[in-house]
Amino acid sequence: MSHTLRIDLSSPIPHYEQIRAQITAGLAAGALRPGDRLPTVRVLAADLGIAAGTIARAYRELEVAGLLTTRRRHGTVIAQRGPAHHPDVGTATLHLVAAARADNMTDQEVLDLVTGALLTHPRPGHTNHVSRTSPT
Numbered sequence: 001m002s003h004t005l006r007i008d009l010s011s012p013i014p015h016y017e018q019i020r021a022q023i024t025a026g027l028a029a030g031a032l033r034p035g036d037r038l039p040t041v042r043v044l045a046a047d048l049g050i051a052a053g054t055i056a057r058a059y060r061e062l063e064v065a066g067l068l069t070t071r072r073r074h075g076t077v078i079a080q081r082g083p084a085h086h087p088d089v090g091t092a093t094l095h096l097v098a099a100a101r102a103d104n105m106t107d108q109e110v111l112d113l114v115t116g117a118l119l120t121h122p123r124p125g126h127t128n129h130v131s132r133t134s135p136t
Helices: 015-029 041-048 052-064 087-102 107-120
Strands: 068-071 075-078
Touching: 015 041, 015 052, 015 087, 041 052, 052 068, 087 107
Parallel strands: none
Antiparallel strands: 068 075
C-alpha cells in the first residue's frame, strides 16, 4: 500500500489530508477491501518521508469515519463495515484522473471540473454545498 500513496510536497493541501483522500479513493475504487492491512504509522511515515504524527492523524480521521479499524497487535485494517462503496464510481473517477493527466490538466483544474459537475447536478431535494477535498 505505501508504494501507491504519494505526497505532493508543493501542494497547499495538508499531507494528512492527501493520505486520507488517497485511502478513501482506494476504497471507492475497490483497490482496498475490508480486512486489507495498511502499513504501520512508522513504516508509512518512513516510506513517505513525513512525520509519523501526520500518518496517525490521517488514520484517526479514517477510523472516526468508520473506514479503518486499529487494534493493538493486529495493526490498522480496512473496516469490515464502512460506508457503502461504489466501485463503478471509483473506477470512473480513476478514468477521469487518467484522462486529465493525459491532457496535462492541473489538480486544481480537475477539482474545478468536478465541482462544476456537482453544482450542475444537485441531488433532488438538497441544497448543493460543495466543499473542496484533496486530489488523489
